Amino acid sequence: MNKELIICPGETIKELLETYNYTQKDLANKLGLELKTVNEILNGRGVITFETAIKLGIIFNMPASFWNNLEFNYRKDLKDLEEAERAEQDYKRIEIAYKELVKRNKIEMSKEKADKVATFKSFMEVVNLDDIEVEYEKAVACRKARMKEFDVISLMAWIQCGIKKTREAISNIFDKEKVLKIIPEIKKLTLLENQQEALIKLKTICADIGIVLSYEKAFPNTGINGIAKWVTPDKAFIQVSDRGKKADTFWFTFMHELGHIIEGKKKKFFIDEECRASEGDEERIANDFAIKKLIENKKGYEKLKQNWTIDEIKKFAKENGIHEGIVAGMISHDNNIYDNVGLNKMRRKLDFDTICI
Numbered sequence: 001m002n003k004e005l006i007i008c009p010g011e012t013i014k015e016l017l018e019t020y021n022y023t024q025k026d027l028a029n030k031l032g033l034e035l036k037t038v039n040e041i042l043n044g045r046g047v048i049t050f051e052t053a054i055k056l057g058i059i060f061n062m063p064a065s066f067w068n069n070l071e072f073n074y075r076k077d078l079k080d081l082e083e084a085e086r087a088e089q090d091y092k093r094i095e096i097a098y099k100e101l102v103k104r105n106k107i108e109m110s111k112e113k114a115d116k117v118a119t120f121k122s123f124m125e126v127v128n129l130d131d132i133e134v135e136y137e138k139a140v141a142c143r144k145a146r147m148k149e150f151d152v153i154s155l156m157a158w159i160q161c162g163i164k165k166t167r168e169a170i171s172n173i174f175d176k177e178k179v180l181k182i183i184p185e186i187k188k189l190t191l192l193e194n195q196q197e198a199l200i201k202l203k204t205i206c207a208d209i210g211i212v213l214s215y216e217k218a219f220p221n222t223g224i225n226g227i228a229k230w231v232t233p234d235k236a237f238i239q240v241s242d243r244g245k246k247a248d249t250f251w252f253t254f255m256h257e258l259g260h261i262i263e264g265k266k267k268k269f270f271i272d273e274e275c276r277a278s279e280g281d282e283e284r285i286a287n288d289f290a291i292k293k294l295i296e297n298k299k300g301y302e303k304l305k306q307n308w309t310i311d312e313i314k315k316f317a318k319e320n321g322i323h324e325g326i327v328a329g330m331i332s333h334d335n336n337i338y339d340n341v342g343l344n345k346m347r348r349k350l351d352f353d354t355i356c357i
């Protein structure tokens, strides 16, 4: 709809004034209104009240309903236009996230933009899109560098996919002692040849210790690795993406998020947009937790980091009971080497597209 095509009732009155040879002042006197009020009605800013409609009906010999309908249709057209413009703007904000949710069968595809926005808001459980950004600001966002096209709405939609799962997920009451005791079991999973099986087992272990674990591929323009959040005081929630498509990144991110749950405050929630970001105390604590739990021999690792060989890495991984790819990934990361064939060979692939979890 175009604004120029919306005609206010004042235009009809203007034509009648010409036909009847009345001035605006004449009409104001007949209606018992201020000239200013009549002028506002003529230019569409003022409203024709029910009372004025009756008076106009008498003066121009037509039913009052004619004026009421004219006024009603005019206001409705204005409202529709306003809503269409808002839907246009809102849709621009949600477009990437909306398309991704449709692609993943999380929401139904709608035709009109206003319906798309309404469906999206309903999925996100918000009335205003601004509330999504407000919620994001509350989180401890851990990042090294933000991608250029970063889309906060997509990031929050990615989280919401998991939050919805927590409602149906059955899990025990969170038990910190149980969590710490089970870590050796989790480490063993990194060694499993079949990582699909490992991820299924990890989910079961998490449910047993009071953590709802969700796997969700990263949404475009989010750079998301993982999130840790408490959904109730007794139920924690961790979601991990397969960003980077490497098993070691997955395991490190999981342990890092577990670190946030174990060491962080319950009221906070943590968004990790870039793995192993070093800024902030919470980040350091979660990273230390991940490193300490994945490898017991931290001193040995520091030594290995300075002077590594493929054989030494393999030996170190074996001694520490984790998959060699994790040590290779840590060495790559800490030394900023990503093009070493030997190291990359040890790092196994992990892709949620090709495994069924």
Ligand SMILES: [Zn+2]
Residues within 6 Å of the ligand: 142, 256, 260, 270, 271, 272, 282, 283, 286
């Ligand atoms: Zn973090």
